[in-house]
Amino acid sequence: MRYTITITKxxxxxxxxxxxxxTAVFINxxxxxxxxxxxxxxxxxxxxxxxxxQGVTVTDIYARSHQIATGMIKDGAEQGEADEWPDxxxxxxxxxxxxxxxxxxxxxxxxxxxKVIERLYAYSSDTNDKNQYVYYNxxxxxxxxxxxxxxxxxxxxxTYSLGHIGYTxxxxxxxxxxxxxxxxxxxxxxxxxxxxxxAPAGFDSDFTNKAVETMxxxxxxxxxxxxxxGGIPAIGNTxxx
Amino acid sequence: MRYTITITKxxxxxxxxxxxxxTAVFINxxxxxxxxxxxxxxxxxxxxxxxxxQGVTVTDIYARSHQIATGMIKDGAEQGEADEWPDxxxxxxxxxxxxxxxxxxxxxxxxxxxKVIERLYAYSSDTNDKNQYVYYNxxxxxxxxxxxxxxxxxxxxxTYSLGHIGYTxxxxxxxxxxxxxxxxxxxxxxxxxxxxxxAPAGFDSDFTNKAVETMxxxxxxxxxxxxxxGGIPAIGNTxxx
Amino acid sequence: MRYTITITKxxxxxxxxxxxxxTAVFINxxxxxxxxxxxxxxxxxxxxxxxxxQGVTVTDIYARSHQIATGMIKDGAEQGEADEWPDxxxxxxxxxxxxxxxxxxxxxxxxxxxKVIERLYAYSSDTNDKNQYVYYNxxxxxxxxxxxxxxxxxxxxxTYSLGHIGYTxxxxxxxxxxxxxxxxxxxxxxxxxxxxxxAPAGFDSDFTNKAVETMxxxxxxxxxxxxxxGGIPAIGNTxxx
Amino acid sequence: MRYTITITKxxxxxxxxxxxxxTAVFINxxxxxxxxxxxxxxxxxxxxxxxxxQGVTVTDIYARSHQIATGMIKDGAEQGEADEWPDxxxxxxxxxxxxxxxxxxxxxxxxxxxKVIERLYAYSSDTNDKNQYVYYNxxxxxxxxxxxxxxxxxxxxxTYSLGHIGYTxxxxxxxxxxxxxxxxxxxxxxxxxxxxxxAPAGFDSDFTNKAVETMxxxxxxxxxxxxxxGGIPAIGNTxxx
Numbered sequence: 001m002r003y004t005i006t007i008t009k010x011x012x013x014x015x016x017x018x019x020x021x022x023t024a025v026f027i028n029x030x031x032x033x034x035x036x037x038x039x040x041x042x043x044x045x046x047x048x049x050x051x052x053x054q055g056v057t058v059t060d061i062y063a064r065s066h067q068i069a070t071g072m073i074k075d076g077a078e079q080g081e082a083d084e085w086p087d088x089x090x091x092x093x094x095x096x097x098x099x100x101x102x103x104x105x106x107x108x109x110x111x112x113x114x115k116v117i118e119r120l121y122a123y124s125s126d127t128n129d130k131n132q133y134v135y136y137n138x139x140x141x142x143x144x145x146x147x148x149x150x151x152x153x154x155x156x157x158x159t160y161s162l163g164h165i166g167y168t169x170x171x172x173x174x175x176x177x178x179x180x181x182x183x184x185x186x187x188x189x190x191x192x193x194x195x196x197x198x199a200p201a202g203f204d205s206d207f208t209n210k211a212v213e214t215m216x217x218x219x220x221x222x223x224x225x226x227x228x229x230g231g232i233p234a235i236g237n238t239x240x241x
Numbered sequence: 242m243r244y245t246i247t248i249t250k251x252x253x254x255x256x257x258x259x260x261x262x263x264t265a266v267f268i269n270x271x272x273x274x275x276x277x278x279x280x281x282x283x284x285x286x287x288x289x290x291x292x293x294x295q296g297v298t299v300t301d302i303y304a305r306s307h308q309i310a311t312g313m314i315k316d317g318a319e320q321g322e323a324d325e326w327p328d329x330x331x332x333x334x335x336x337x338x339x340x341x342x343x344x345x346x347x348x349x350x351x352x353x354x355x356k357v358i359e360r361l362y363a364y365s366s367d368t369n370d371k372n373q374y375v376y377y378n379x380x381x382x383x384x385x386x387x388x389x390x391x392x393x394x395x396x397x398x399x400t401y402s403l404g405h406i407g408y409t410x411x412x413x414x415x416x417x418x419x420x421x422x423x424x425x426x427x428x429x430x431x432x433x434x435x436x437x438x439x440a441p442a443g444f445d446s447d448f449t450n451k452a453v454e455t456m457x458x459x460x461x462x463x464x465x466x467x468x469x470x471g472g473i474p475a476i477g478n479t480x481x482x
Numbered sequence: 483m484r485y486t487i488t489i490t491k492x493x494x495x496x497x498x499x500x501x502x503x504x505t506a507v508f509i510n511x512x513x514x515x516x517x518x519x520x521x522x523x524x525x526x527x528x529x530x531x532x533x534x535x536q537g538v539t540v541t542d543i544y545a546r547s548h549q550i551a552t553g554m555i556k557d558g559a560e561q562g563e564a565d566e567w568p569d570x571x572x573x574x575x576x577x578x579x580x581x582x583x584x585x586x587x588x589x590x591x592x593x594x595x596x597k598v599i600e601r602l603y604a605y606s607s608d609t610n611d612k613n614q615y616v617y618y619n620x621x622x623x624x625x626x627x628x629x630x631x632x633x634x635x636x637x638x639x640x641t642y643s644l645g646h647i648g649y650t651x652x653x654x655x656x657x658x659x660x661x662x663x664x665x666x667x668x669x670x671x672x673x674x675x676x677x678x679x680x681a682p683a684g685f686d687s688d689f690t691n692k693a694v695e696t697m698x699x700x701x702x703x704x705x706x707x708x709x710x711x712g713g714i715p716a717i718g719n720t721x722x723x
Numbered sequence: 724m725r726y727t728i729t730i731t732k733x734x735x736x737x738x739x740x741x742x743x744x745x746t747a748v749f750i751n752x753x754x755x756x757x758x759x760x761x762x763x764x765x766x767x768x769x770x771x772x773x774x775x776x777q778g779v780t781v782t783d784i785y786a787r788s789h790q791i792a793t794g795m796i797k798d799g800a801e802q803g804e805a806d807e808w809p810d811x812x813x814x815x816x817x818x819x820x821x822x823x824x825x826x827x828x829x830x831x832x833x834x835x836x837x838k839v840i841e842r843l844y845a846y847s848s849d850t851n852d853k854n855q856y857v858y859y860n861x862x863x864x865x866x867x868x869x870x871x872x873x874x875x876x877x878x879x880x881x882t883y884s885l886g887h888i889g890y891t892x893x894x895x896x897x898x899x900x901x902x903x904x905x906x907x908x909x910x911x912x913x914x915x916x917x918x919x920x921x922a923p924a925g926f927d928s929d930f931t932n933k934a935v936e937t938m939x940x941x942x943x944x945x946x947x948x949x950x951x952x953g954g955i956p957a958i959g960n961t962x963x964x
Contacts, residue, residue: 031794031841033802050477064793070834071754079756105841106884107634111793114834118754121829136412149660152401152589153635159404160397161829168463169400169410171377171478178631181660182689207664217477222409225470232466236291236458237412272553272600274561305552311593312513320515347603347643348875352552352596359513359587390901393830394876402588419872419904423930448905532959618894638883641892642875645882650945651892653859653955699959704891707955711948718773718940719895 018228019220020055024048024097027061027088029113031103035062039187040145043177043212044101047143050216051097059091063112070115072122085119092120096223097139098167100158104146104178109154117161124165130234135166137231139222141173141215145187151176168226170218175211259469260461261296265289265338268302268329270354272344276303280428281386284418284453285342288384291457292338300332304353311356313363326360333361337464338380339408341399345387345419350395358402365406371475376407378472380463382414382456386428392417409473411463416452500710501702502537506530506579508625509543509570511595513585517544521669522627525659525694526583529625532698533579541573545594552597554604567601574602578705579621580649582640586628586660591636599643606647612716617648619713621704623655623697627669633658650714652704657693741951742943743778747771747820749866750784750811752836754826758785762910763868766900766935767824770866773939774820782814786835793838795845808842815843819946820862821890823881827869827901832877840884847888853957858889860954862945864896864938868910874899891955893945898934 026048030038041062048058069076069083076083092098102113126134140162142155155174163169177187226232267289271279282303289299310317310324317324333339343354367375381403383396396415404410418428467473508530512520523544530540551558551565558565574580584595608616622644624637637656645651659669708714749771753761764785771781792799792806799806815821825836849857863885865878878897886892900910949955 033794070787071756072828105795106844106887107638108837108840108880108884111834111837111841114831114837117831118828118834133412149631149633149658150635151631151663152405153632156397156401156589157831159410160393160401161831163400163410163412163414164393164829166412168412169404171374171404171407171409171473173404176631176663178660178663180662181633181658181687205663214478218473221473221476221478225466225473229466229470232412232459232462235462237455237462274553311546312515313587346554346600347646348879349596349599349639349643352593352600355590355593355596358590359593362588390872390874390899391876392872392904394873397830398590402590405588417872417904419901421903422874422899422901422928446904615894634883634887638879641886642879642883645892645894645896646875648894650894651882651886653856653886653889653891654960655886696960700955703955703958703960707948707952711952714894714941714944714948717944719937719944 018224022051022097022220022223022227023057023059023095024051024099024219025059025061025092025095026099026101027063027116028101029063029110029116030101031064031105031110031112033064035065038062039189040101040103040143042188043145043175043208044099044143046209046212047099047175047216050213051220054220056097056220059095061088061091063116068115068119070118072118074122089119089123093134095138096227097141097219098162099141099143099219100162101143102154102158104144104150104154107150107153109157113154113158117158121161121165125239127239130231131238132232132234133166133239135162136237137226138167139170139219139226140167141170141219144174144176147179147184147186148181149178151178168222170222172211172214172218175208175215177205177208259465263292263338263461263464263468264298264300264336265292265340265460266300266302266333266336267340267342268304268357269342270304270351270357271342272305272346272351272353274305276306279303280430281342281344281384283429284386284416284449285340285384287450287453288340288416288457291454292461295461297338297461300336302329302332304357309356309360311359313359315363330360330364334375336379337468338382338460339403340382340384340460341403342384343395343399345385345391345395348391348394350398354395354399358399362402362406366480368480371472372479373473373475374407374480376403377478378467379408380411380460380467381408382411382460385415385417386419388420388425388427389422390419392419409463409467411459413452413455413459416449416456418446418449500706504533504579504702504705504709505539505541505577506533506581506701507541507543507574507577508581508583509545509598510583511545511592511598512583513546513587513592513594515546517547520544521671522583522585522625524670525627525657525690526581526625528691528694529581529657529698532695533702536702538579538702541577543570543573545598550597550601552600554600556604571601571605575616577620578709579701580644581623581625581701582644583625584636584640586626586632586636589632589635591639595636595640599640603643603647607721609721612713613720614714614716615648615721617644618719619708620649621652621701621708622649623652623701626656626658627660629661629666629668630663631660633660650704650708652700654693654696654700657690657697659687659690741947745774745820745943745946745950746780746782746818747774747822747942748782748784748815748818749822749824750786750839751824752786752833752839753824754787754828754833754835756787758788761785762912763824763826763866765911766868766898766931767822767866769932769935770822770898770939773936774943777943779820779943782818784811784814786839791838791842793841795841797845812842812846816857818861819950820864820942821885822864822866822942823885824866825877825881827867827873827877830873830876832880836877836881840881844884844888848962850962853954854961855955855957856889856962858885859960860949861890862893862942862949863890864893864942867897867899870902870907870909871904872901874901891945891949893941895934895937895941898931898938900928900931
């Protein structure tokens with residue numbers, strides 16, 4: 001499977017000129033404590049590097065490295081808890097693009113991803129200066145890795161929730177990696193390669209690489225389209241306040 | 242709950258000028274044979290009338306009134322069956338907007354909705370003149386009615402599938418209606434009103450009406466944004482052919 | 483990965499004596515017209531042969547070989563359609579075990595599986611002679627095959643729906659097969675073996691084989707447990723009639 | 724809607740005699756800090772009191788009142804964190820019945836429920852004395868409350884995960900409460916009653932009450948059936964060790 005990207009000169013000029021003003025937040029919701037061991041991070045990095053190459057300012061957040069309170073609350077202080085979420089929220093609101101990464105456990109997204117979505121939701125009645133929900137005119141996507149099953153299920157949950165609170169979801173907004181059924185390698189593992197006939201090619205799945213590229217570009221294209229056009233007109237979609 | 246839409250003169254002008262060129266297909270995937278009894282149709286009509294008022298050309302399709310073959314096929318003729326899908330497909334490909342309506346059964350979308358999604362998927366490797374998947378530069382949404390539970394689950398499935406094959410999903414792309422837990426009225430039923438303390442207000446749920454309005458406008462806004470801008474640039478998202 | 487089954491003499495005697503009275507229905511909900519090409523059938527057969535070896539009477543139904551009406555109806559005749567479901571329903575009600583097989587499309591179960599579940603649901607207010615729902619004291623499971631993603635999602639939908647209408651779901655009630663992410667072989671395909679480094683071993687996945695065995699036995703164990711004990715006592719779970 | 728439970732003398736005697744040896748753990752996975760404000764707890768209590776009336780020993784755990792570490796780990800100490808889960812795990816392994824309660828947020832179970840499921844999963848390779856997974860011969864169920872939508876989706880996730888790790892899922896293993904679409908009362912709220920025509924009857928939904936009863940009894944029936952029969956025979960379902 002090979003693919004070629006044909007970019008006309010005009011398109012390249014447009015891209016280089018414009019996308020460098022975009023900003024993105026990538027939140028990795030792995031459940032392990034140590035980001036250096038996160039397979040999901042490896043795949044998220046493949047998406048973010050494409051954006052960085054176009055000049056997008058990318059902020060990486062490893063959720064478990066931050067104290068994030070649980071609850072339908074804006075600030076853990078409301079219930080007497082330390083909470084770094086308000087600062088994370090500020091970065092998300094300032095960014096044009098949000099990518100949530102999650103591992104798959106039992107076919108489902110992680111509890112950390114669920115907590116992050118709950119916290120986003122707690123701010124969902126905030127509004128922008130057009131009286132639309134605060135997440136309007138931003139775009140969202142998902143990165144998912146597991147060892148056998150569940151990319152679509154996790155991505156479906158994440159992107160639907162983002163859309164429900166105001167994000168625009170561009171076409172093919174997700175990238176994932178899975179090995180064949182049963183226990184086996186995780187994304188980026190190299191110790192299996194060539195040892196088992198059924199060892200997937202790890203980092204070098206053409207399919208995953210293509211999804212990574214499509215997702216990265218579609219998020220940028222759509223973020224730029226929204227930004228350069230002044231955003232979704234404030235007709236029919238303003239809040240009740 | 243009251244809300245007011247504030248539209249500036251410039252916005253009205255823009256809207257009236259542009260949205261009349263848009264086209265939409267609404268497919269109702271109810272499982273009953275008779276469209277006149279479909280509660281889902283009543284809610285779909287509330288969405289489509291907002292579009293019609295802006296001059297959008299809307300085509301209504303009641304799936305069960307057509308013979309639609311089952312299978313991962315482009316034409317039922319491939320397996321010796323009569324099939325009206327190729328004609329429906331042409332209308333979908335020609336339209337800027339696709340709305341899939343479904344009732345909820347056991348918390349899930351209908352088998353008819355599943356069949357329609359399978360048939361859309363069978364064409365998902367077709368491409369447009371930019372070598373993107375054929376559903377690129379179109380927008381999708383969902384309308385769901387049930388008597389107690391499952392709007393989000395159905396809408397999540399439908400909009401994720403549409404996004405996976407190339408549709409753009411605008412913010413809050415769905416509208417639904419549910420009564421309280423347990424058997425009870427369906428959308429638009431009037432015989433319960435006032436008779437039971439817990440009878441929902443039927444047609445006149447402010448929440449559902451607001452979702453209807455938001456969904457209709459966001460589909461139009463995004464379809465116009467894609468159309469007037471020349472669509473998503475063909476960078477990073479073209480097919481492998 | 484190796485496993486050994488240790489069966490004591492007493493257990494063998496028990497098993498041979500009892501399980502031969504059990505009956506099972508396996509419904510394959512593939513969307514292709516021709517059962518001989520169904521990958522799902524190949525995996526279902528692996529489950530059913532274990533039951534047959536214990537003397538269980540197994541009825542195989544390939545849904546697409548039958549005319550099954552669409553709707554929340556007991557008989558298509560209600561809406562003037564030919565319908566073989568009433569006959570299938572009778573076999574299901576007579577059986578102790580029901581296994582629904584489905585392929586994965588877009589991470590979801592097939593439209594045929596959805597239709598079968600809707601038809602089962604249409605009878606869900608029927609009762610047995612203890613005034614429990616008619617599906618009580620029966621056990622259910624799922625077989626799922628796809629080429630990359632969605633076994634758990636499909637199985638979750640199917641087994642939840644079966645449980646909702648009265649089936650008991652034994653532990654680990656499902657078996658599935660998936661290749662690695664992206665297009666590739668389907669269950670039982672042999673043409674990929676050895677040709678690609680990442681070609682899964684097809685039929686011979688130890689993981690899938692183990693799931694097949696567990697599922698087959700747990701369905702039999704639980705069906706026998708329910709049958710030999712007189713079923714779930716009719717306390718707290720009878721209908722409102 | 725009225726229903727009558729007919730219990731024969733023999734059945735009453737059986738029930739009173741046997742079910743008093745059963746034990747159950749109810750884990751409430753609400754996201755609020757204060758159990759006294761949990762609507763889900765009110766509904767869980769309705770299930771547990773039915774069990775207590777039969778002599779079942781019930782342990783109530785409010786997850787957020789305990790420090791539960793995040794990760795695919797048996798003990799937070801592995802990553803240097805305080806963790807009360809090992810003690811909770813012991814109670815779960817000792818019990819015949821497990822009920823997980825969750826609120827609905829965005830149509831999905833809570834992050835706390837996801838974390839609890841992850842921690843259960845981390846022990847899923849533990850075995851009982853028959854070399855079956857440690858959760859075999861136990862039964863599981865779910866209680867879900869929300870204000871508009873998602874009971875089935877949450878229950879489906881929870882019961883599937885429990886089944887996947889070894890629990891038996893009896894028929895109709897869940898109870899839930901939802902109001903009509905849109906914001907509104909939560910389970911047990913009384914301030915709406917009579918004030919709005921569409922205010923659901925709160926505590927007194929016949930439908931929810933019936934589900935509560937069915938769920939409570941089916942969990943007891945099935946737990947007793949498994950316990951009194953010596954459990955699922957260790958044929959075909961033992962682990963690979």
